[in-house]
Amino acid sequence: MTNSAGKLTARNKIAGGNRMELLLFRLNGRQLYGINVFKVKEIIPCPRLTNLPHHTPEVRGVAHVRDGTISVVDLGMAIRQPAMQKPETHFVIVTEYNRRTQGFLVREVDRIVNIDWEEVHPPPSGSGKDSFLTAITQLDNQLIEIIDVEKIIASVDPFAQTVSSEILTDEIKQIAPQFHILLVDDSTVARHQVEKNLSETGVKFTSLTNGRQALEFLQNMAAEGKKVNDEFLMIISDIEMPEMDGYTLTKHIKQDPKLTNLTVLLHSSLSGIFNESMVKKVGANYFLAKYDADELAKVVIHEIKAAAGLKRG
Incomplete structure (x- = not known):
């Protein structure tokens, strides 16, 4: 079995069993956050960032990664925390969401865990409509906040699509x-x-x-x-x-x-x-x-x- 085929089989078993792999990381404090590993392409030390004029403050710049250029979003700022200082000492999680590749600046990456979806719950009702959480779970008696990345992307780089008129007869x-x-x-x-x-x-x-x-x-x-x-x-x-x-x-x-x-x-x-x-x-x-x-x-x-x-x- 090839390495890629083995990874595919392993992922099938996880998803088919109502399970997910969660990448855990920290931003400014000790709180653990998570995103689905399936959306992560790689984790790299923060590369040299080039500032973008007229862009939202959350976008700390663009970086050349592999064969392309990606925007790097300060994930702390995106969820209404202070900007992370000295980004060159931190890490970038390169992800693919909604057919777009982007990087998220985080202070440190913790680990990958395998979690049953039954142990993952909606955020508390009191978190409000402006919350950037899509779910919460617990691991080793510690709360893990799972971030709604789609909401973050929409707030940083809004897109609104309408159905083409020629399709709607x-x-x-x-x-x-x-x-x-x-x-x-x-x-x-x-x-x-x-x-x-x-x-x-x-x-x-x-x-x-x-x-x-x-x-x-x-x-x-x-x-x-x-x-x-x-x-x-x-x-x-x-x-x-x-x-x-x-x-x-x-x-x-x-x-x-x-x-x-x-x-x-x-x-x-x-x-x-x-x-x-x-x-x-x-x-x-x-x-x-x-x-x-x-x-x-x-x-x-x-x-x-x-x-x-x-x-x-």
Whole structure:
């Protein structure tokens, strides 16, 4: 077995078992923070940074890494902490989110841990809408705060995509309101972006925040005698979510005779061959890497046309 094939197999076992690998690091104090290892390309000593004019203060500069140039974001500043002093003495976590590569400046990297998603929980309700946490967990009696990187990227380098007008035909606009989509995503920023694009297509949607909540919602609906496949056109689910990830949610859906016909699109900032393998393993119908509004709309429209008996383009 090659080294890359071995890593892929190991990752399949982790994700398929409702587990994640979390990279732990510190910023200004002793608090431990975490992000999913699957999004980390490498960890390097902070390289020489070149200042960018007219950019947000959180971006400490750009650096030449491998064969390209990346922006380096002071992760402490991004979550409303003081700027880290002497960045040249710290580390940069090079990541790939939403089809973009960026670096995050951190004071020190601690370790990688393997955690069950059931041990990962939404942040406390009192943390407020401005919180940059997407989840929390505990390890060795210490609180670990998992950062909503998508929210940070959106605050530092905002992007707002709309569905192209040529995709939204009059025919689709007329029939779309008949259909209902279940959306599952724990990131407020990501969820609102999908909601915005679904609204543009005209479909109705119900939004939930994690896989366990979604599975219980669907199972309760089926227990009431409703045909879930008639109630929902499809489900669009994130992969990384507290308590139950999108892979495990999909596996439960496809193994339940009352839910198995529900079309599932896994929509994640994770990307690459690893996800292609996992999509096949758990039985999802589609996988899309975040974020392209037109790609998402095309899948939704494809399913609308199929359900309405229209010719699919």
